[in-house]
Amino acid sequence: MxxxxxxxxxxxxxxxxxxxxxxxxxLEAAGSAGTQLFVTPNxxxxxxxxxxxxxxxxxxxxxxxxxxxxxxxxxxxxxxLQSPKGSQVPSSRVTWKGTPGHVFFxxxxxxxxxxxxxxxxxxxxxxxxxxxxxxxxxxxxxxxQKFIFNLSSP
Amino acid sequence: xxxxxxxxxxxxxxxxxxxxxxxxxxMSITVSPLRVEHQVKPGTNETNVIEIRNEGSAPTRIAIHxxxxxxxxxxxxxxxxxxxxxxxxxxxxQLNPADxxxxxxxxxxxxxxxxxxxxxxxxxxxxxxxxxxMPMAEEDIAKRKIALNGRIVVMAYATVGSPxxxxxxxxxxxxxxNKGISVKMTLANLGDVHFRLKKxxxxxxxxxxxEVGRAEVPDIPVLPGAVxxxxxxxxxxxxxxxTYQAEAILDVGKDDFLGRKISFSVGR
Numbered sequence: 001m002x003x004x005x006x007x008x009x010x011x012x013x014x015x016x017x018x019x020x021x022x023x024x025x026x027l028e029a030a031g032s033a034g035t036q037l038f039v040t041p042n043x044x045x046x047x048x049x050x051x052x053x054x055x056x057x058x059x060x061x062x063x064x065x066x067x068x069x070x071x072x073x074x075x076x077x078x079x080x081l082q083s084p085k086g087s088q089v090p091s092s093r094v095t096w097k098g099t100p101g102h103v104f105f106x107x108x109x110x111x112x113x114x115x116x117x118x119x120x121x122x123x124x125x126x127x128x129x130x131x132x133x134x135x136x137x138x139x140x141x142x143x144x145q146k147f148i149f150n151l152s153s154p
Numbered sequence: 155x156x157x158x159x160x161x162x163x164x165x166x167x168x169x170x171x172x173x174x175x176x177x178x179x180x181m182s183i184t185v186s187p188l189r190v191e192h193q194v195k196p197g198t199n200e201t202n203v204i205e206i207r208n209e210g211s212a213p214t215r216i217a218i219h220x221x222x223x224x225x226x227x228x229x230x231x232x233x234x235x236x237x238x239x240x241x242x243x244x245x246x247x248q249l250n251p252a253d254x255x256x257x258x259x260x261x262x263x264x265x266x267x268x269x270x271x272x273x274x275x276x277x278x279x280x281x282x283x284x285x286x287x288m289p290m291a292e293e294d295i296a297k298r299k300i301a302l303n304g305r306i307v308v309m310a311y312a313t314v315g316s317p318x319x320x321x322x323x324x325x326x327x328x329x330x331x332n333k334g335i336s337v338k339m340t341l342a343n344l345g346d347v348h349f350r351l352k353k354x355x356x357x358x359x360x361x362x363x364x365e366v367g368r369a370e371v372p373d374i375p376v377l378p379g380a381v382x383x384x385x386x387x388x389x390x391x392x393x394x395x396x397t398y399q400a401e402a403i404l405d406v407g408k409d410d411f412l413g414r415k416i417s418f419s420v421g422r
Contacts, residue, residue, distance in 0.1 A: 034186030036209060037306055042179040043299040069373040072231060142298030152307040153188045154231055154375055
């Protein structure tokens with residue numbers, strides 16, 4: 001009685017494992033026509049230590065663009081960072097460092113205007129490290145907000 | 155004994171499962187085309203499609219809307235709410251659907267109709283069709299997280315009638331940099347319709363008149379009434395010391411090309 005149960009649990013687990021492995025479709029899609037914007041992770045959280053520590057969140061960005069038309073990638077916050085308790089951190093306290101530097105630039109976040117984050121032609125991959133430096137005037141806790149990555153090629 | 159083997163096997167598969175499960179969410183969308191250009195007449199209507207594909211591992215909500223946009227001298231684009239810019243055709247566009255769910259691997263088509271008013275003046279008009287990808291349910295984003303949403307903008311151009319392209323090549327400079335050249339050019343649009351640099355080149359010749367290098371000019375638009383400064387580099391081009399001539403030939407969509415020649419030196 002126990003043996004079939006073990007076999008069943010192994011089978012179910014194996015099926016789940018196989019289902020979770022990304023299939024080759026992802027690779028095919030990356031080469032298909034069209035312009036792709038890939039951002040991972042799709043949510044971040046600044047884990048703040050005591051001042052003057054700096055919280056860092058790393059985001060990988062991949063742009064797949066055919067042809068020779070230049071593309072531009074900007075980022076904008078939709079408002080200040082908000083804690084569930086109502087305290088705020090101005091979005092301008094968030095800075096970022098982009099690599100590689102000739103495609104993805106360093107900058108300071110704004111909720112008023114989109115800020116240039118990257119510029120290039122063709123397909124490029126980069127890493128952007130968002131930084132939030134803690135100081136005594138900042139409220140404690142974790143914050144929520146939306147950052148919009150905007151890709152265009154005029 | 156068998157029980158131990160089964161237990162080990164189970165643990166092994168669970169480890170595989172944990173390793174295979176994507177540890178982090180992702181936002182990944184593909185949009186095609188990224189630019190649409192229409193040649194239209196007043197009082198007419200055109201319908202076309204934009205395709206979007208969810209390349210990510212989770213269902214995504216896509217919200218679509220139109221905006222106005224403009225561009226500064228350096229080529230930086232500014233988007234704004236569609237509010238009656240004289241060169242805007244945002245209000246001529248209708249989108250369907252405007253808000254929908256797209257599953258991983260799924261492709262959806264967005265129809266857009268461009269209805270040109272009967273009294274539209276001859277000239278070039280433009281709008282942005284913004285497709286924003288976001289998690290399906292806002293409550294999926296924990297309250298203490300920052301959501302990273304991706305937005306791809308399709309640039310739409312509509313040329314009403316056959317306005318004349320009036321392009322002016324105002325300035326051209328080439329300077330030697332480490333293992334390459336830096337090119338600067340200034341272009342002015344004196345007309346009512348945008349023009350675009352199509353297959354355009356800067357050709358480099360040495361003092362003997364032999365071609366020693368070529369740089370392709372990026373495909374950029376110059377908007378009506380605007381001046382555009384373009385700067386780009388051609389790297390991996392080791393030029394020996396000497397004097398060179400650079401010739402720019404620009405195709406702006408007219409029968410005649412725009413051209414300019416200048417001399418520059420390397421290593422002096």
